[in-house]
Amino acid sequence: MPEPTEITPAAAAALARWAGLRETLPPERLAEIYEGVEETIERLYAVDVEGFEADFLQPDSRAR
């Protein structure tokens, strides 16, 4: 799993603006939040999902 990159406060603020948010949180806090997001995502991509597709929207086929 690659090391998460450091997200600077300025980059975090730019990301928040790109996502449509106004400046609601301090850039330093945004950077912490987005670093946490990146770590979560990197862990998920380390899981082997070959052969698995999202199938959760067929409740009754599961129930039988």
Place this chain on the structure above:
Amino acid sequence: MRADELTGLTIETAARLVRGRKVSAVELTSATLERMAALDRLKAFITETPELAMTQARRADRELAKGAYRGPLHGIPVSLKDLYWTKGIRTTAGSRILGDFIPKEDATATARLARAGAVLVGKANLHEFAIGATTENPFYGTCHNPWHFDYIPGGSSGGSAAAVAAGLGLASLGSCTGGSIRIPAAFCGIVGLKPTYGVVPRTGIVPNSSSLDHGGPLTRTAADAALVLEAIAGPDGRDPSAVVTRLPRASTARRRSLKGLRVGVPTNYYFDIVDPEVESLVRAAIAELRKLGARIVPVQVPDVEHCLDACVVVAWSECTNVHRRWLVERPQDYGADTLEYLTGALAFRGTDYVQAQRVRARIRHSLAGVFQKVDVLVSPTGVLTASRIGQSVFKLGGRSVPVLSVMARITCIANLTGEPAVSVPCGFTRAGLPVGMQVHGPLMSDMKVLGVAHAYEQATGWTSRTPKLELD
């Protein structure tokens, strides 16, 4: 009967008394409303509905006088988490954003409870938009744990759990995206069931995460949960994810023996990070299940270590999709923790969401394999008991962990798989805080997991304990 005896009944007992006209719905409801007024400091409710409740109770009594009996919920006082739509009654979802929202119709579950004769006493407090597990609500007040005022009741259905534990209604409906029924049930010493995904229609429940949201009951006992589930389950023709297959009758959950039942006890993950007192009580409960005839089977449960991450990405992505317009236009109207969760989720990409769903499919496949070997899995519901109000970070396994990750560590597994899971009280810590054991089963085994909980309750009696509360 004295008022505190009335409010301490189970639904089963109250139903017998009401049907036999030994106690009236008006007596039950009046006692409940008086107790709610005397325990307002718990902040279990956002909106109380005394006039509606008395109207419904009088009608229930009139019907009984004419020989018309609707079933075991006839005349029974209940509450709803304040994200179930109630026609003509404010439904805030614990938020400022929906602070003035008055639905034009009832949620399917709301309507079904009313049709079953239940009496609505109020709309219960919750974590804002059900996004969190503490019920420290910045707009409607912090809800308190009836067992210890300085502690949280858990969440997000914290008001529902506090209400039932404190005798403010004999049942409440909660909702669950990652553990929001079972966590507060465990923290407040009551029973909480997350049914199979799709068994209870989500129609009219303010959404959090469409593929993870479940509605379900919080009650004193497992048999009561079965009665409430029976009243609200079944497709409504409006929720596209509703399961068409019907559950067995509630009476099938009243088992006393567990002879021959294969009870799986996980050998990985579930007990890796857990408070020693919690582990000790859950291990003792497992020994009790063995005495009841169950065969205890140690079992490896593959892939569950990925559950929290998958749940976070799926839940927050779906939730943020619902909230995006408000986030952009009214960010100042969110509470601080909700705003941070949703702000983080805006950074998830489409491909991340798909990856999380594929990880989820892998987890579902793994659990289905486990349920070929065992009939149910048992574990702690939460790895900790209720925390002090205001605590946001925990030390576990040598690292700091956010409160939500700690609390949902085990419960989120059944949300991802859609399988039913119930939390049943299994004792108290030295500090007097309740501990819950989770019983988790395969799809559509809702009555079976309740049956295991019922047999355990009958053998141990933890559910008959109630908090000692001074009335104001």
